[in-house]
Amino acid sequence: MERYEWTVTNEQQSERIDKLLTNFDESWSRTQTQAWIKDNHVLVNNEKVKSNYKVNEGDVIRLEIPELEQLEVEAENIPLDIVYEDSDVIVVNKPRGMVVHPAPGHYSGTLVNALMYHCKDLSGINGVIRPGIVHRIDKDTSGLIMVAKNDQAHESLVEQLKAKTTKRLYKAVVHGVIPHQHGTIEAPIGRDKKDRQSMTVTEENSRDAVTHFTVLEVFDTFTYVQCELETGRTHQIRVHMKYIGYPLAGDPKYGPKKKTLDIDGQALHAAVLGFIHPRTGEEMVFEAPLPADMEELLHYLRTR
Missing domain, CATH: 3.30.2350.10 (Pseudouridine synthase)
Structure with a gap:
């Protein structure tokens, strides 16, 4: 079991305990630190606290990370x-x-x-x-x-x-007709209080999220779009497109309850991926063609 101990400085006071812990080690997510706090693996001045506890200068934080x-x-x-x-x-x-x-x-x-x-x-x-x-x-x-x-x-x-230097482009089919060619969705995403298995746009316990989109093709009641991720939050594109009123076709979690198109799961494809090679420093960009079910979906929308 790993053990850590810190004393809160003047610059850190008034910070939420769950957020403060993520600053100690960037590999610790907010969700992970909240789980540790809930399970009493985090003590402040030898007392149990909640995730929203705001620390004071001089507080002694003790963390014991349980064995996986x-x-x-x-x-x-x-x-x-x-x-x-x-x-x-x-x-x-x-x-x-x-x-x-x-x-x-x-x-x-x-x-x-x-x-x-x-x-x-x-x-x-x-x-x-x-x-x-x-x-x-x-x-x-x-x-x-x-x-x-x-x-x-x-x-x-x-x-x-x-550092947001990777390139991640997605192709998606969404409900509704988007009236403009380009857009940027900048809305924080966190766990949905009403459904812990879902994410939502919220200011509480959330992380910044930015999605850029471009309209590729418009149909009578659907739009084919390209989305570029600036951040990579859980379900980001699915949550953001629902937030602006254009949920993904076939999405069982964030789309309409009644199935509208013949596709098994959300019509979303990670089409382009780019990064700098970690050893050579070369810029690398890869593309993957649309899967057959999305090609068939687009053909149906173009010809129906």
Whole structure:
């Protein structure tokens, strides 16, 4: 068990305890620190506190990080659409329906299971459950994802994501006709109080989120758009497009309850991925064509 202790400085006073903890180590997310606080792994002056506690100068913060449950993740011979691979990184075109890494209810059939069969040298920064995983895309979102083969590459790619220098373009079909060609959605995203499995635009316990979009094609009651991520929050495009009144077609969580188009999951595809190679410094950009179900969807909308 890892143990830490800090004393709050004058500059840090009045900061929320959950947010303050994320500043001590950038790999700790707000969600993770809130879980530690809830489970009493964080004490302030030897007293239990809540996540919204605002610290005072001189407060002594003690954190004990519990041991992670050890789970064996098995390598599985699952076909992968590998767009690029070298000794440092792999770029994979993930199919719709595949979970990125093991989680409760999904301990097999994931991208990680497939990667562990394909190669034995994945970075260990995220531990046994998420080896090599630098970022994620949702189960029912298809498209490009980058994976690190060693810790140096992992750290470089994570820093690029934090610095907002990676290129991530998505193609999506949304409900409604967007009347303008371009737009930027700048709205913070956090956990939905009414549904803890969903995200929403909120000022409370949220993180800044920015999505830029461009209209590619307009149909009678739908719009085909390209979205560019400036940040990478959970469900960001899905939440932001719903927020401005144009939810993704087929989205079972954020779209209309009644299914309107024949597609299994949200019509969202990570089409372009760009980053600086962590070893060579070369600028690399990859593209993945639309999956067949989205091509069929667009053909239906153009000809119906």
